[in-house]
Amino acid sequence: MESVGDYSCHLPSSDEYSHTSCYQGAVPSYAVQASGVEDVQAAIRFANHYNLRLTIKSTGHDSMGRSTAPFSLNIWMHYLKGVEFHDSFRPEGCSADVETSAAVTAEAGVQWFEIYEKADLGNRTVVGGMSGSVSAPGGFLQGGGHSPLSPFRGLAADNVLELKVVTPDGNMKVANPCQHTDLFWALRGGGGGTYGVVMSATFATFPALQNPVGVRLLATANTNSSFQSLLARFVELQASLSDAGFWAGYSYISFNSIGASYLLPYISSGVDPKTAAESAFEPLKNFIDAHEDELSLGIRYDTFQSFRAWRNFQYNCDEGDKSTCTDSTGRYLAIASRLLPKDLLKDDADAVAEAFMQILSDGVDQIIGHLVAGRAVSRNKGYDNAVNPAWRKALWHVIVISRWTSEEACAATETSRRSVVTEANGLLRSLTPGSGCYLNEADYNEPDWQFSFFGTNYDRLQAIKQQVDPHGLFHCRNCVESMPLQSQVSCGTWI
Secondary structure, three states: OEEEOOEEEOOOOOHHHOOOOOOOOOOOOEEEEOOOHHHHHHHHHHHHHHOOOEEEEOOOOOOOOOOOOOOOEEEEOOOOOOEEEEEEEOOOOOOOOOOOEEEEEEEOOOEHHHHHHHHHHOOEEOOOOOOOOOEOOOHHHHOOOOOOOHHHHOOHHHHEEEEEEEOOOOOEEEEEOOEOHHHHHHHOOOOOOOOOEEEEEEEEOEEOOOOOEEEEEEEEEOOHHHHHHHHHHHHHHHHHHHHHOOOEEEEEEEOOEEEEEEEEOOOOOOOOHHHHHHHHHHHHHHHHHHOOOOEEEEEEEEEOOOHHHHHHHHOOOEOOEHHHHOOOOOOOEEEEEEEEEHHHHHHOHHHHHHHHHHHHHOOOOEEEEEEOOOHHHHOOOOOOOOOOOHHHHEEEEEEEEEEOOOOOOHHHHHHHHHHHHHHHHHHHHHHOOOOOOOHHHOOOOOOOHHHHHHHHHHHHHHHHHHHHOOOOOOOOOOOOOOOOOOOOOOOOOOO
16 A cells, blocks of 8 residues: 555555555656666756656665655666676776675666576575565665675675665766775665665675575464563574574564574584584473473474575475565565664573563564574674664564554554554663664654664764765655655555
């Protein structure tokens, strides 16, 4: 559902909506289907000349609707699909003393599942999103970009070697460590839709994973008190997994149930993969076994031929039907998130579990924990970019979700559910003073969003924004130096 106020339009095509009125809503009035840099430059110059609101969309995965706006001219990047792998890449304009590295350059419309497929054929891995339908160079990367490979190799923004971007003056610039360095810094973590239109990004690539290990589990409890105890031990598990290796994973928590999937991408030579995995999960298993009257655990350990094979397994992917190899989209939901530091999980797991129980009691449908930080993400040195500094101390990126259906009352439901997640997330904010959240998966009404999204980087980002876009051509909700905007996406977030 896209809407402004009460003027809305149901996006699904079905008999249910065939006789309802449909309005423009937040859908842009006009769009340019970009087929190259010249189209983007022409759109920017046109918007500048006629003082038009300009938006940028590649795949449109944005929980705040930053890629769309009412009465705007939209630059649609989806069909820019060029991909090139490099055995030895040196950023343009850099001298010979700058080391080369294996890399891949992806144009603005390239999606992660497309890169994974090509990388797999070349025995390479790339740090990209779990969601394969997201575009690689778009808001994902520009917001930081977490990955199941992040504990091993860092965030996506940490692995960018070069960006080509059309800035608000209509000029094409190459941003890398050797030229346009402020722009290069800002585009890696300072948020999408703010500094220009990224035409392509070049990412470092790495050798293929050798027999990565995957773990799936389902833990349940038959009472609320036993579930809270289980939650505390599960919270502690995240910290112990990070201590044990480059573990990453995703957990789905609802009342009395925890489902989770994990990846161990690297194991030291001579160590048996299954033994390493069983050892890592032994504390949780022993706790559940000791309370078998109240708790149960199903767990399986698998090895895979590659990262892509592990990822496809998570989606029950059928190689004969590529549509099964990526995530579904089109859901009504409100979300909020928080980055939880490792020390909190390790030293005060009981407080986190108590907060989770309260959150689930207050109308939140699900809590999703992303073990995508720590290890390589925490290594500040060498990562000179605009990624929220809270990522460097965090271990668990936690999202709270409230869902509803198209049959429910639209405007009232949306307002109510957004209030629910904002209030629920307040419990996590109170546990993590000085931390922040991931701006790509954040509360639409995040309090003090400048600090929560960007931390101490905000002032520098603001100065760069004023330099490259002095007339504010690019502005979006809760983006650096953007004017206040009215609520423009109603009746749910479609991602």
